[in-house]
Amino acid sequence: MNLRRLVGVIVLTIGAFLTPNFLLAQTGVSYEDILQGLSDPTRWLTYSGDYSSQRHSPLTQITPDNVKRLVPTWTFQTGTTTRGRGFETSPLVDDGVLYVTGSNNYAWAIDAATGRSFWQYRRNLPNDLTYGSSAPVNRGFGMLGDRLFMVTLDAHLLSLDSKTGNVLWDIELADYRVGYAATLAPLVIDGKVIVGISGGDYATRGFIDAYNPETGERIWRFNTIPGPGEPGSETWPDDPDILARGGGGTWMNGSYDPELDLIYWGVGNPNPDYYGDDRPGDNLYSNSIVALDAQTGSLRWHYQFTPHDLNDWDSNQIPVLADIDWRGEPRKVVMLANRNGFFYVMDRATGELLLGKPFTATTWARELDENDRPIVLNDGSQGCVPDPWGSTNFMPPSFYQELGLFILTARETCSTYVPEEPQFTLGQPSFGGVVFTDRDNQYGALRALDVQTGDLVWEFRYPSPTFGGVLTTASGLVFAGDHEGNFMAFDAANGENLWHYQTGSRIWGAAAMTHELDGRQHVLIAAGTTLTAFALIED
Amino acid sequence: MRKYNKLLQKASIKLSLMVLGIVAGSSVNQTSMAQIVNPYESNASAIRAGGVLFRARCATCHGADAKGIEAPDLTLLWALNVTNDALVFQTIREGVSGSIMPSTSAPDTEIWTIVAYLKSISTVAVSDNASGDSVRGQQLFESNCSSCHRVNGKGGSLGPDLSRIGAIRDRGMLTTSVRTPSASIGSSYRPVTLIDGSGQRIIGLKKSEDAFSIQVMDSSQRLRAFNKQDLQQLSEESISLMPEWGPEEISDRDLDDLLRYLGTLRGANSD
Numbered sequence: 001m002n003l004r005r006l007v008g009v010i011v012l013t014i015g016a017f018l019t020p021n022f023l024l025a026q027t028g029v030s031y032e033d034i035l036q037g038l039s040d041p042t043r044w045l046t047y048s049g050d051y052s053s054q055r056h057s058p059l060t061q062i063t064p065d066n067v068k069r070l071v072p073t074w075t076f077q078t079g080t081t082t083r084g085r086g087f088e089t090s091p092l093v094d095d096g097v098l099y100v101t102g103s104n105n106y107a108w109a110i111d112a113a114t115g116r117s118f119w120q121y122r123r124n125l126p127n128d129l130t131y132g133s134s135a136p137v138n139r140g141f142g143m144l145g146d147r148l149f150m151v152t153l154d155a156h157l158l159s160l161d162s163k164t165g166n167v168l169w170d171i172e173l174a175d176y177r178v179g180y181a182a183t184l185a186p187l188v189i190d191g192k193v194i195v196g197i198s199g200g201d202y203a204t205r206g207f208i209d210a211y212n213p214e215t216g217e218r219i220w221r222f223n224t225i226p227g228p229g230e231p232g233s234e235t236w237p238d239d240p241d242i243l244a245r246g247g248g249g250t251w252m253n254g255s256y257d258p259e260l261d262l263i264y265w266g267v268g269n270p271n272p273d274y275y276g277d278d279r280p281g282d283n284l285y286s287n288s289i290v291a292l293d294a295q296t297g298s299l300r301w302h303y304q305f306t307p308h309d310l311n312d313w314d315s316n317q318i319p320v321l322a323d324i325d326w327r328g329e330p331r332k333v334v335m336l337a338n339r340n341g342f343f344y345v346m347d348r349a350t351g352e353l354l355l356g357k358p359f360t361a362t363t364w365a366r367e368l369d370e371n372d373r374p375i376v377l378n379d380g381s382q383g384c385v386p387d388p389w390g391s392t393n394f395m396p397p398s399f400y401q402e403l404g405l406f407i408l409t410a411r412e413t414c415s416t417y418v419p420e421e422p423q424f425t426l427g428q429p430s431f432g433g434v435v436f437t438d439r440d441n442q443y444g445a446l447r448a449l450d451v452q453t454g455d456l457v458w459e460f461r462y463p464s465p466t467f468g469g470v471l472t473t474a475s476g477l478v479f480a481g482d483h484e485g486n487f488m489a490f491d492a493a494n495g496e497n498l499w500h501y502q503t504g505s506r507i508w509g510a511a512a513m514t515h516e517l518d519g520r521q522h523v524l525i526a527a528g529t530t531l532t533a534f535a536l537i538e539d
Numbered sequence: 540m541r542k543y544n545k546l547l548q549k550a551s552i553k554l555s556l557m558v559l560g561i562v563a564g565s566s567v568n569q570t571s572m573a574q575i576v577n578p579y580e581s582n583a584s585a586i587r588a589g590g591v592l593f594r595a596r597c598a599t600c601h602g603a604d605a606k607g608i609e610a611p612d613l614t615l616l617w618a619l620n621v622t623n624d625a626l627v628f629q630t631i632r633e634g635v636s637g638s639i640m641p642s643t644s645a646p647d648t649e650i651w652t653i654v655a656y657l658k659s660i661s662t663v664a665v666s667d668n669a670s671g672d673s674v675r676g677q678q679l680f681e682s683n684c685s686s687c688h689r690v691n692g693k694g695g696s697l698g699p700d701l702s703r704i705g706a707i708r709d710r711g712m713l714t715t716s717v718r719t720p721s722a723s724i725g726s727s728y729r730p731v732t733l734i735d736g737s738g739q740r741i742i743g744l745k746k747s748e749d750a751f752s753i754q755v756m757d758s759s760q761r762l763r764a765f766n767k768q769d770l771q772q773l774s775e776e777s778i779s780l781m782p783e784w785g786p787e788e789i790s791d792r793d794l795d796d797l798l799r800y801l802g803t804l805r806g807a808n809s810d
Contacts, residue, residue, distance in 0.1 A: 097762045104637030111764035114752040163696035
C-alpha cells in the first residue's frame with residue numbers, strides 16, 4: 001500500500017454498513033412512473049419518452065433564440081460498429097444514469113453528466129446469426145424496477161440488473177437459425193414486457209408477445225399470420241405451409257393506451273417480399289396496424305395499409321397516439337406515416353379510418369376508395385414507386401400537438417420491382433425478386449404535415465434519402481438528423497434551420513431524446529459509433 | 540519439437556474441418572471441437588512464451604492479469620464450461636465480429652502458446668467433495684450476504700453476483716474472500732470515500748473515473764457521479780466494503796456450510 005492510499009484509509013467497521021440505508025436496495029422505476037411519461041423531465045423511461053410515442057418533450061430551456069449556443073458536452077464511444085446500418089438506440093434515463101443499448105448487443109449504464117460508463121454488457125452471440133447478422137442493431141431498453149429488458153440478435157429477451165448489467169433471466173423468443181432476430185426496444189406496461197420479432201424477409205411467422213417482468217414467463221402471444229381456419233386465413237391460400245412462413249414481422253416498437261388498455265403495433269411484409277403469385281389475397285395481418293387487448297393479446301381491430309404487398313413495405317412505423325380535436329369533436333386518434341407513402345389518422349378506439357393521404361410523390365396510389373382501400377395505379381413493375389426502404393420507415397416521427405403538426409422524415413425514391421419465384425432455404429432470406437433503384441433521382445426531407453388534412457405545411461430538404469428520426473420540444477424546436485451526418489435543430493413553426501452539428505456518421509434509425517440534469521437541458525443523439533450529449537454553453 | 544509440429548499440423552487440419560462444420564450450423568461439431576488437443580497443453584516453456592505474447596498483444600484490453608479491463612475476464616473461460624481450446628484458438632484467429640477484438644494472421648504455434656498460457660491461469664472449479672450442509676449454508680447466505688450479493692436474480696448489487704461463483708472460484712479463494720475480503724478486491728469493487736460540497740460523506744465502489752469526474756455505486760446501491768472539483772475529499776480505500784467475517788462472526792462450521800452452498804452455485808451461463 002502506498003503512502004497516499006494509507007493516508008486515505010478509513011477503517012470501516014461492519015456496523016457502518018449494517019445501517020438501514022445500506023440494506024435498502026432501491027426499487028427503481030415503477031409502472032406509475034412510466035405512466036407519468038415526460039411530466040418529470042429528468043426521466044425518459046420508455047423508447048419514445050412516453051406511451052403515446054409523440055416524442056415531444058415539455059422542456060423549454062433550449063429555444064429557437066438560444067439554440068445556436070448548443071454545444072457538445074461529451075461523446076461516448078461504443079467501440080462497436082454496425083456494418084451496413086446505424087447506431088439506432090434511444091437511451092433511457094433515470095436518476096442521472098443513461099441506459100443505452102448498442103449494436104451487436106452491447107449495452108451500457110452511462111453517467112449522464114460526464115458520459116463515463118458504470119458498466120458494460122456484451123452478449124456472446126453465435127457466429128451463425130441469420131437476419132441478425134445483416135442488421136446487427138438494437139433500439140433500446142425497456143425498464144421496470146431495477147430491471148432492464150433487452151432483445152437480442154439471436155432472438156432472445158434478456159432481463160439485466162440495472163445496477164450491474166448482470167443477466168437476471170434469458171429466454172428464447174424464436175429459433176434464430178430459421179431467420180428470426182430481435183432489435184426493438186421492449187415496451188413495458190403494468191406487469192408485462194411486450195416485444196415483437198424480426199425476420200419477415202425469411203420464411204418466418206411474426207408474433208407479438210407479453211412476458212412476466214419478474215420471471216420471463218410468457219403470458220400471451222399474438223400471431224400476426226393466422227393459422228388455418230382462424231380469422232384472416234381467408235385472405236391467404238388454403239395451405240398451412242404458406243401460412244407458416246407468411247412473414248409479418250413485428251420488429252419495431254408499438255404504443256400503448258392505458259385507458260383503453262390497448263397496444264398498437266405495426267406488422268411487416270408478407271413473405272416472399274416481392275413475389276405474390278403463391279399468396280393470392282390480402283395476406284392479413286401483414287402491412288397492418290393491430291390493436292391488441294393488453295391483458296390477453298386478442299385482436300380488437302386492425303387496418304391494413306397495403307393489401308397484398310409486393311414492395312416490402314412493412315408497416316413497422318411508430319403508431320403515434322393523441323387526443324385531438326378532430327374537425328370539431330374530440331377524438332382519440334392513432335397516426336401513422338407509412339412506408340407506402342400515405343399518412344393515416346384513425347380513431348384508436350374503433351379503428352375507423354379518418355384520413356389517408358400521400359405525403360410523398362408516390363405513384364403506387366394517390367387515393368383510397370370508399371372502402372378505405374388504396375386504388376393501386378402501379379404495383380412497382382411499371383417503374384418508379386418508393387424503394388423497399390419506403391417513403392418513411394422506422395425512424396421515429398414526432399407530433400407537436402399545439403401546432404397540430406406531424407413531423408417526419410420523408411424519402412423520395414424511384415424503384416422498379418422485378419419479382420421472381422424464390423427458393424425457400426432454412427436460414428436464408430426469400431425476397432422473391434430484385435429491385436432496381438434510380439440513384440440519380442432521389443432525396444430526403446423533413447416534412448411537417450397538418451394532421452387535419454395531411455397537407456404539407458413546410459419541409460427542409462436533405463441531399464439524400466434519410467433514416468434519421470425526429471424529436472420536438474415545447475419551446476418550438478424540432479431536432480432531426482440526416483444521412484450526411486448532420487444533427488440539426490429547426491423552428492417547428494416554419495422549418496427554418498437554426499443549428500447543425502456534423503457528427504461524422506450518418507444518423508440512421510435513431511431519434512434524439514432530451515432530459516433535464518441538474519437544471520440543464522441535454523439533447524442526445526446516437527450516430528455511427530458515438531452517443532453525443534448537447535447542452536447550452538455555460539458562461 | 541518435431542513431435543509438436545506434427546501434432547500441431549494434425550490439430551490444424553482438424554480445426555479447419557471443424558470450423559467449416561460450425562459454420563454449417565451443426566451442434567455436434569461443437570462437441571467434436573472439444574476433442575482437439577492443444578499441442579502445447581501444460582508445456583511449461585510454451586506457457587511462458589504464450590504469456591509473453593499475451594502481455595505484448597492482448598493485455599492492453601484484457602489486462603496484464605487477463606482479468607479484463609475494457610475486454611472480458613479471460614481467467615473464467617474454461618471454468619464456465621462453455622468453451623474449449625479449439626474455440627479459444629478460433630476466437631483469437633478470427634476475432635469477434637462487431638467488437639474491437641481483431642482477427643490475427645499470427646502463426647498457429649503462437650496462438651496455441653497463448654491458449655496454453657490462458658488455460659494455465661484459468662480459474663478452477665470448486666471441488667465437489669466439499670464438506671458442509673448446503674441447506675444451512677443457504678440460510679446463512681440469505682440472512683448475512685444477500686443484501687449485497689445477488690444469486691439467481693435475488694439479492695443486492697453492491698457485491699459481485701454469485702449465481703455461478705461455484706464454477707469460477709475454488710474453496711481456498713472463497714475462504715479468503717469471506718475471512719479477509721480486502722486481500723483481493725476486484726477492479727469494479729474498489730472502495731472510495733467522498734465528501735461532497737455540502738460536507739456529506741459518501742462511501743461507495745468506484746465504477747469509472749477520469750481526470751475530472753468519478754462514477755460510483757454508493758452504499759445504498761445507487762449509481763452516482765461526481766465532479767472532482769466539487770468534492771472536499773476523495774479517498775481510495777484499501778479495505779473492502781465487504782465486512783471481514785472472522786471466526787467470531789462466522790464459525791468454521793458455518794463457513795463450511797456456506798462454502799458448500801456457494802459451491803452449488805453454477806447458474807446457467809447466459810451471457
